[in-house]
Amino acid sequence: MRDPRYNKGLAFTEKERDAHYLRGLLPPVVLSQELQEKKMMNLIRQYEVPLHRYIAMIGLQETNERLFYKLLIDNVEELLPVVYTPTVGEACQKYGSIFKHSQGLYISLKEKGKILETLKNWPKRTVQVIVVTDGERILGLGDLGCQGMGIPVGKLALYTALGGVRPSLCLPITIDVGTNNEKLLNDEFYIGLRQKRATGKEYDELLQEFMYAVKQNYGEKVLIQFEDFANHNAFELLARYSSSHLVFNDDIQGTAAVVLAGLLSALRLLGGTLADHTFLFLGAGEAGTGIADLIALEISEQNGKPIEENRKNIWLVDSKGLIVSSRKESLQDFKKPWAHEHEPITGLINAVKAIKPTILIGTSGVGKQFTKEIVEDMASFNKTPLIMALSNPTSQAECTAEEAYTWSEGRAIFASGSPFDPFEYEGKTFVPGQANNAYIFPGFGLGVIMAGSIRVHNGMLLAASKALASQVTEEHYEKGMIYPPLTNIRKISANIAAEVAAKAYELGLASHLPQPEDLVESAEKCMYSPVYRSYL
């Protein structure tokens, strides 16, 4: 009863109460799990403040894990915005104030030299997925230091609910090297180290000790998902550890796969191939350049031309303007491949006018950047402009669904990182897509685990994108959707897992041999079910 993994609350049967000395510890009634679910949903719906819903859900996760996952799985569209973006963003901002019980593992500078010992304090010996952050770029909310823990906790809840990975095999970790967020440093309820961020050698050594300790403690095949690191560390960590560890950066690679899937499916509405389109990104960081890289790679797979050539129709704008060759010297390495020949341009509106993109993608982390003038311009030279406002949470979205549909007079295809409700324009209901890496990483991770893959390969990302795009049907297109509904996410994840695993086998990266005949069936079979077990 006191252990969330086993607790069933009022659903313990008479026989179980006798067998496990629970008689008298519970009131006489015995409820079904379905009735408990109905009761919890009624309760959660009574909270009007999203953060209160979040607190209620976390409370349930900490007391009755199976009921928590049953709620999340059965009510995914309603509860995803509670345990994930946008509400998880607010939860991280206020994490210290709402903190009750510790979730996940904290590794701070105080644990330097003792990280292996610290990992051993985690009660589970076997772990298959770690989501780790250092809290420096939490969604589009910036540096939230140690309070970024809400993100690994939320992402791993999705690994289980959406991808079927058992909760006991998931480990959320926050690495605390300090924070540069003055507000948090002065907040009496802040839960992290009260110091400025460690950088350089001190940072690198802590991360290296962590990576070695993880491999030593959990072996080769634990998937380490980097999440919400600032880009000055994210690209380097991925490059440094991708040949020695099973690492995946969700913000670079997961986002790339989900956006590519949306583009592949949108082509059925837009016409042409990817190579026929012109892309303009606002934001040239992890998400922006990660997506751009995967688009260029997919075009090269399709047309056989060198990737350099296929980059030419892909343009990115950062805080200093359009990325062009005259800026090359001063650009970070991950931006350099995108420095095309063009005169310098500042301001997104000027870039839109000059480049005339068919597809506009927002990955800046700054809200309201797609103004009326920009959307109208997109609609003036495109019959069907594709507009993706990917920044999270909702407050940072480059524009809203309502703005995209209204300003384009109902012609835009729109997708966003955080969810927007369907919007009615001139009698037609438009359903915006949620272009969020949550479509990808749970199924992707399941595929990696199923195959026992020892490395992540770009081919597996492309396979995941195509598997997701193939789940969109005519019925969805009619509503302007370029992603399948999240209600089917477990089936979608099983299909993604199967394609990712198949690719791992094809590339010789899989270690679970022989390859199962029906990978979709084996994905579905190994998925965690939240239905209560009998304790007799």
Ligand SMILES: NC(=O)C1=CN([C@@H]2O[C@H](COP(=O)(O)OP(=O)(O)OC[C@H]3O[C@@H](n4cnc5c(N)ncnc54)[C@H](OP(=O)(O)O)[C@@H]3O)[C@@H](O)[C@H]2O)C=CC1
């Ligand atoms: N939908 C999804 O699944 C995902 C969404 N995201 C969201 O994307 C956003 C960005 O994340 P990420 O790429 O990791 O962040 P980064 O910090 O790596 O990149 C942000 C980029 O935006 C640019 N930028 C910032 N302000 C402006 C501005 N006013 N005008 C033009 N460009 C600007 C930055 O420019 P400069 O380089 O000059 O500083 C940088 O290139 C976040 O809100 C995040 O939540 C991220 C991952 C997944």
Ligand SMILES: CC(=O)C(=O)O
């Ligand atoms: C969705 C996600 O990973 C992000 O916004 O960072």
Ligand SMILES: [Mg+2]
């Ligand atoms: Mg992220």
